[in-house]
Amino acid sequence: QKEVEQNSGPLSVPEGAIASLNCTYSDRGSQSFFWYRQYSGKSPELIMSIYSNGDKEDGRFTAQLNKASQYVSLLIRDSQPSDSATYLCAVGERAGGTSYGKLTFGQGTILTVHP
Amino acid sequence: DGGITQSPKYLFRKEGQNVTLSCEQNLNHDAMYWYRQDPGQGLRLIYYSQIVNDFQKGDIAEGYSVSREKKESFPLTVTSAQKNPTAFYLCASIGALTGELFFGEGSRLTVL
Numbered sequence: 001q002k003e004v005e006q007n008s009g010p011l012s013v014p015e016g017a018i019a020s021l022n023c024t025y026s027d028r029g030s031q032s033f034f035w036y037r038q039y040s041g042k043s044p045e046l047i048m049s050i051y052s053n054g055d056k057e058d059g060r061f062t063a064q065l066n067k068a069s070q071y072v073s074l075l076i077r078d079s080q081p082s083d084s085a086t087y088l089c090a091v092g093e094r095a096g097g098t099s100y101g102k103l104t105f106g107q108g109t110i111l112t113v114h115p
Numbered sequence: 116d117g118g119i120t121q122s123p124k125y126l127f128r129k130e131g132q133n134v135t136l137s138c139e140q141n142l143n144h145d146a147m148y149w150y151r152q153d154p155g156q157g158l159r160l161i162y163y164s165q166i167v168n169d170f171q172k173g174d175i176a177e178g179y180s181v182s183r184e185k186k187e188s189f190p191l192t193v194t195s196a197q198k199n200p201t202a203f204y205l206c207a208s209i210g211a212l213t214g215e216l217f218f219g220e221g222s223r224l225t226v227l
Contacts, residue, residue, distance in 0.1 A: 006157075034216065043205055043218035044158070088157055090216070101165070102173070103148060103209070103216060107157035 004091050006106035015115050019076040023089030023106055026070070032092035033065055035074045037085045038108070044088055048074065079113040086110050117142045121206050121219035128193075128200070128226050136191045136222045138206035147189040148216070151175060152203045161204075164189055193224065201226045 003026040013019045021035075032051055036044035048063040050056045050072065056063045062075040072091075076083055086108040093101030119140045128134045140147065146165045150158035160173030164183040178197025183189055189208075193200045206219045 004157075036216075043221050045218070046215050049215070090158075102160065102163060102171070104160065104174075105150070105158040 004089055004104050004106040006087075006089050006109045008109070010110035010112055012112045012114060013079050015079060015081060015113055017079050017113075019079045019083065019111055019113070021074040021076075021087050021089075021109050021111070023072045023074075023091075024070055025072070025089075025091045025104075027091070027093070028067075028070060029093070030067075030070075030091045031094050033063070033072045034090040034092070034103075035061075035063060035072075036088040036090060036105075037083075038088055039085050047087075076111075079111075081113050081115055084112050119206060119208055119217055119219035121204075121222050124220065124222060126222060126224045128224060130226055131195045133192055133194050134200075134224065136193070136204055136206075136224070138189045138191065138219060139187055140189075140208045140217075140219075141187060142208055142210065142217060143186070144208035144210050144217075145186070146209045147183070148207045148209070149173075149179075149181065149189070149191045150205045150207065152205060152221075158205060161191065200224055 005024050007022040034049045035047045038044040050063040050065045060077045064073045088108045089106040092103045122137045148163040149161040159175050161179050162181040164170035180192045204222045207216050209216045
């Protein structure tokens with residue numbers, strides 16, 4: 001069974017700090033990678049998607065992908081209390097075009113940003 | 116507005132009953148997914164469908180069934196064979212070009 005593992009939490013950081021969230025995956029053939037944020041009792045919302053090795057930045061968020069190490073991370077700069085949530089890593093079999101195939105999620109990491 | 120609609124939001128069921136959760140999308144997405152989430156855990160894939168009239172089992176398909184007769188609709192039936200059905204169920208769809216997996220608001224099923 002293909003696995004996606006996230007660093008165990010909960011993770012607590014002070015306001016304004018950088019939060020680092022990590023994810024490893026077992027299927028070397030995986031092609032698409034996503035980070036979702038989920039507030040308690042709500043459905044997940046997409047933060048970032050990344051398909052190629054390297055960094056991808058969007059505002060305070062940076063996703064990093066290293067396919068050789070089967071590792072994807074999310075950095076949150078200038079963390080705010082509103083960033084407190086569960087962060088989910090998802091890995092897809094394919095990179096789009098006709099389909100993404102099976103999408104597997106990690107167990108999530110709870111992030112708390114304290115003032 | 117475009118999106119995914121799940122119903123009902125809350126559902127109570129007696130043991131031994133089958134229940135069907137509805138999922139409708141107007142995003143013109145080909146692929147749709149059903150996930151289950153238990154407290155403090157991530158999302159586990161139940162079934163997914165990449166095209167009408169075709170679907171594949173996910174990691175925890177036992178005790179569940181689906182159909183995909185229309186592109187817009189992907190209902191999930193929780194059968195009496197599912198031993199521990201109390202959970203939060205999430206339906207999602209993905210656009211092949213954008214890669215964004217959109218989620219519905221979820222259905223919370225409680226077995227009494």
